[in-house]
Amino acid sequence: MGRADNAHRQRWRRPSSARQGDIVTAVVSHVRWPCPDEPGVPARYFWAMAVDTAHQHRGHGRRLLTAVAALARASGELVMWADARESAVGFYVACGARVSGEPYVDDGSGLIVRHVVFTIS
Numbered sequence: 001m002g003r004a005d006n007a008h009r010q011r012w013r014r015p016s017s018a019r020q021g022d023i024v025t026a027v028v029s030h031v032r033w034p035c036p037d038e039p040g041v042p043a044r045y046f047w048a049m050a051v052d053t054a055h056q057h058r059g060h061g062r063r064l065l066t067a068v069a070a071l072a073r074a075s076g077e078l079v080m081w082a083d084a085r086e087s088a089v090g091f092y093v094a095c096g097a098r099v100s101g102e103p104y105v106d107d108g109s110g111l112i113v114r115h116v117v118f119t120i121s
C-alpha cells in the first residue's frame with residue numbers, strides 16, 4: 001500500500017498551519033493512513049508541506065511537524081510518514097525522520113520522492 005489516494009486525501013484531509021500574527025507561514029495536510037514500511041502500525045500520512053519562502057529557515061517547518069506529531073500521538077498513531085522530494089529529505093532527517101526504501105517517481109507530482117518515516121514517541 002502506498003500513499004493515500006486522491007479521493008481519500010480530499011475526503012479526510014486534515015489541514016494544519018503555522019501562523020505569525022495574521023499571516024499563515026506554513027501549511028501541511030495529513031490523514032490517518034498506513035505506512036508501507038511499518039505494516040500493522042497505526043500511522044499518519046502527511047503531504048503538501050510548505051513554508052512561505054519569506055519565512056523559511058526559521059523553524060516553522062519543524063514546529064509544524066511537531067504539531068502534527070502531537071495530533072497523531074493523541075490519535076494513538078505510532079508513526080508519521082511522507083513521500084519527500086529529494087530537496088526536502090535533509091529537512092525531514094534534521095527533524096528526526098529516517099529515510100526508507102529507494103527513490104521512485106511519484107505518480108501524482110511526477111517528482112522523484114523517498115519515504116521519510118518518523119517514530120512518534
Ligand SMILES: CC(C)(COP(=O)(O)OP(=O)(O)OC[C@H]1O[C@@H](n2cnc3c(N)ncnc32)[C@H](O)[C@@H]1OP(=O)(O)O)[C@@H](O)C(=O)NCCC(=O)NCCS
Nearest residue numbers: 049050051056057058059060061062084085088090091094
Ligand atoms: C522544506 C521546508 C518545508 C522546510 O521548512 P523550514 O521552515 O524552512 O525548515 P526549519 O527552519 O524548520 O528547519 C528545520 C531543520 O531542517 C534543516 N533544513 C531546512 N530545510 C532543509 C533542506 N532543504 N535540506 C536540509 N536541511 C534543511 C534546517 O537547517 C533545520 O536544521 P537544524 O534545526 O538542525 O538547524 C521548506 O523549505 C519548504 O517549504 N520548501 C519548499 C516546499 C517543499 O519542499 N516542501 C516539502 C515537500 S516534500
